[in-house]
Amino acid sequence: MIVSLKDTLKANWQDVIYKTVPVGFIFGVLFSTVSFFASFGFTNIQLLFLPFLTGVFSGIGAIIALAATNILTEKTTLGKTTIQVLSFVLAATTNTVLVLIIFFNQEIMSIRFEAFFGILFGLGLGAIYAMYSYKVGQMQERMEFLEALAEKNKQLQEASRKLAITDERNRMGRELHDSVSQGLHGLVFTLHSLRNVLQEPNERITSILNHMEATANSTLDELRTMIEELKPSLLAEQGLTKALTVMTDLFSQRHQIPINLDIQTPDNLSAEVELAIYRITQESLTNIERHANAEHISLTLAIENYDTLLLLQISDDGSGFNVEQYTPNSLRQQFPSSHKGKGSGNGLLNIRQRIEETGGTLKIVSKINYGTTIIAKFPL
Structure with a gap:
């Protein structure tokens, strides 16, 4: 001091x-x-x-x-x-x-008495000014506090608006990927099968099949482009660390569940893996909100194994479940990401698919009444 x-x-x-x-x-x-x-x-x-x-x-x-x-x-x-x-x-x-x-x-x-009176009078004026300054200062402090609070609320509203837009984009992306995209894949496969089944098709039938296959493949390519364009704007504009921080902060404020963050992102992380990590985190938080009844959450993103692996670990202290009872094939039925509507994603199955699409591995550790931990590893 x-x-x-x-x-x-x-x-x-x-x-x-x-x-x-x-x-x-x-x-x-x-x-x-x-x-x-x-x-x-x-x-x-x-x-x-x-x-x-x-x-x-x-x-x-x-x-x-x-x-x-x-x-x-x-x-x-x-x-x-x-x-x-x-x-x-x-x-x-x-x-x-x-x-x-x-x-x-x-x-x-x-x-003289007059001089001493003048000194006291001056000090009295100073005291009055001090009281006035005190009141004005208090009002200024209140105004500054209210202005700062209003600015924070404005930032929170803007972040909430962006998150709502991101959630809607995610929903549309899942709808397109899970329903329309799979339907088009099925159509292309059916056309291939039909071509093989037909014996000596004439030129007219062959032309129609070729046109249908070309149209289906073209539509599928356009659909992939649309899904890519639905990438979250916050992730595209401010990067993975900021996007995860905003997402978890808003989740924590909305549900009053503290989230411990430990984020380390490599410089050379591909956009595909970034998007997968963002979606997996979002899906995991949705599952925790709707199924886990958790009081604490931790999220870790760290570089491991001499900069060759990226670890994403999301843990909660919620209700948990018996992992041994569930296989990847049963996850679709047992762990939907939402019970509120049709075509809203496939929960843990969706997480597994996203990890496997990026060449990563998934491990789920859970026990009834002891919470759940999602461990995903991505190659760098």
Whole structure:
């Protein structure tokens, strides 16, 4: 604290002196002028001496106020306005004591009642100004707090809006991938099978089959492009770390479930893996919300195995389930990601598919009443 105080005084004392001493000197000139015309009884030498004295007192008071402000800021949790008022009171009290010592020492200077009254009047005006400053400062602090709160709410609303858009894009992407895309794949496969079944098809039938296959493949390519364009805007604009942070923060605020984050992302991570990690995290949080009844969640994204693997681990302390009872084929029926509508995704099966599509591996660790951990590893 002492070092900090010395540093503060060393850095600011000249600026404080330059700003306060001239003000005190001007006040002294005004007081001397009033004393001269009001016949307070000061000698000419005393009247000339007063401006210099008030200037010195102003400088001393400012230095005391600066030191008090620094100490109170470091050692207390008082508000800025309260600290300023206390610093002023301390500086004014010190100056009052100095004035009384000087003026009551008859060897240095005699004092008249009018002069002492003027000093008290000046301190009274200072106290009134301090109270006014205190009230104004409190109002300013409240306004600053409300403005900061409004800005935070604005940011939260904007993030919520983006998340809502992202959720809708995710839903549309899953619908297109799980329903339309699979249907087109089935159509192409059926056309291939039909071509093989037909014995010596004529030119007209062959032309129709070729046209249908070309149309189906073209539509499938366009669909893949549409699904890629539905990539979350937050992920595309601000990167994986920011996207995961915003997603988990909003989830935590919405459901009052604390989430511990530990995110480390490599520089060379492909867009495909980034999107998979984002979707897997989103799907996992949805499953936790609807099935786990968890109180705590942790998410870890870390580089492992000498920079050759990327680990994504999502854990909760919820209800858990018996992993041994479920196979990949049964996950579609047992763990839907939503019970609220048709075609809303396939929960853990969807997570498994996304991981396998990027060449990764999935491990699920869970036990009834002991939570669930999703462990996904992606090659780098």
